[in-house]
Amino acid sequence: MSLRIKISSINLFLIKSKTFILMNDEIIILGSGGGRHHVRTQYRATGGILLKIGGIQTHIDPGPGAIVRINQYKEDPTKTELFIVTHFHLDHYNDLAVMIEGSRRVLHDKNHIYYRKGTLITTKEVVKNLSQYHLNMLEQVHILNATKSIQYKDLKLNGTKITHADVEGFGIIFDLNEYSIAYSSDTTVFEGFGKQFIGVDILILNLLRPDSVICRRHLSTDQVLPELNKISPPPKTLILNHFGAYMDSPLSQKNFVPSQVAKIQALTNIERVIAGEDGLKLNILELLS
Ligand SMILES: [Zn+2]
Numbered sequence: 114m115s116l117r118i119k120i121s122s123i124n125l126f127l128i129k130s131k132t133f134i135l136m137n138d139e140i141i142i143l144g145s146g147g148g149r150h151h152v153r154t155q156y157r158a159t160g161g162i163l164l165k166i167g168g169i170q171t172h173i174d175p176g177p178g179a180i181v182r183i184n185q186y187k188e189d190p191t192k193t194e195l196f197i198v199t200h201f202h203l204d205h206y207n208d209l210a211v212m213i214e215g216s217r218r219v220l221h222d223k224n225h226i227y228y229r230k231g232t233l234i235t236t237k238e239v240v241k242n243l244s245q246y247h248l249n250m251l252e253q254v255h256i257l258n259a260t261k262s263i264q265y266k267d268l269k270l271n272g273t274k275i276t277h278a279d280v281e282g283f284g285i286i287f288d289l290n291e292y293s294i295a296y297s298s299d300t301t302v303f304e305g306f307g308k309q310f311i312g313v314d315i316l317i318l319n320l321l322r323p324d325s326v327i328c329r330r331h332l333s334t335d336q337v338l339p340e341l342n343k344i345s346p347p348p349k350t351l352i353l354n355h356f357g358a359y360m361d362s363p364l365s366q367k368n369f370v371p372s373q374v375a376k377i378q379a380l381t382n383i384e385r386v387i388a389g390e391d392g393l394k395l396n397i398l399e400l401l402s
């Protein structure tokens with residue numbers, strides 16, 4: 114009897130702590146800009162995305178200024194344990210070494226043995242271009258691609274396909290028991306693009322260009338709309354992000370972001386479409402309703 118009480122109180126504690134984690138799960142936009150103009154001007158920041166899910170802090174695609182933005186938006190770089198760099202483009206990998214080094218307060222013990230901390234999930238090209246010094250700081254390095262899955266604690270990480278110039282890379286689905294989040298990374302539209310995200314609750318889409326402003330290497334709204342309609346059931350929330358100079362910058366005629374949100378909302382079954390903004394913090398529970 115007393116054992117049963119003990120076990121049920123442990124279960125209750127587990128349920129409570131799980132709920133607590135869910136309530137605190139967040140997506141933080143450390144940069145809503147993509148491409149070289151925003152890298153140069155920082156008109157929209159290029160720091161990537163911080164995910165706090167399942168008790169794990171993950172930094173995705175830490176582009177130029179990531180270390181500045183994470184501090185500016187009052188987040189703690191020392192809490193990051195998972196680094197994900199989807200491809201070897203400057204607006205995605207530039208601050209990786211800074212973030213690895215910035216994820217610890219103490220570098221080494223009194224014998225100058227470096228503490229190993231953190232896991233990097235990326236491509237061979239990124240690993241090749243990261244210094245041995247920083248690679249040695251990490252506990253683990255994994256190569257991901259569209260056909261692979263990696264288990265990291267409670268997270269199942271599934272690679273998704275991209276076609277993006279000649280660079281090797283991947284999109285990624287973060288699958289927890291309670292929900293899943295996908296990040297498209299940079300890509301053009303291809304057969305089967307949308308179907309990769311069937312069953313995903315929240316999709317973060319790198320939408321560089323508005324309407325029919327076609328780019329050979331990135332998505333535009335009109336190109337991606339038919340693919341979004343192939344995701345059935347649709348995601349509960351779509352987050353548009355990584356806007357290029359044609360979308361919103363001193364070079365564009367206006368800020369096209371609001372009109373793209375309205376267009377996608379009108380022409381798909383996705384009920385909640387959100388535009389990324391620098392420093393935006395989104396509570397995941399609210400995105401799942
Ligand atoms: Zn990019």
Ligand SMILES: [Zn+2]
Pocket residue numbers: 200202205277299
């Ligand atoms: Zn890219």
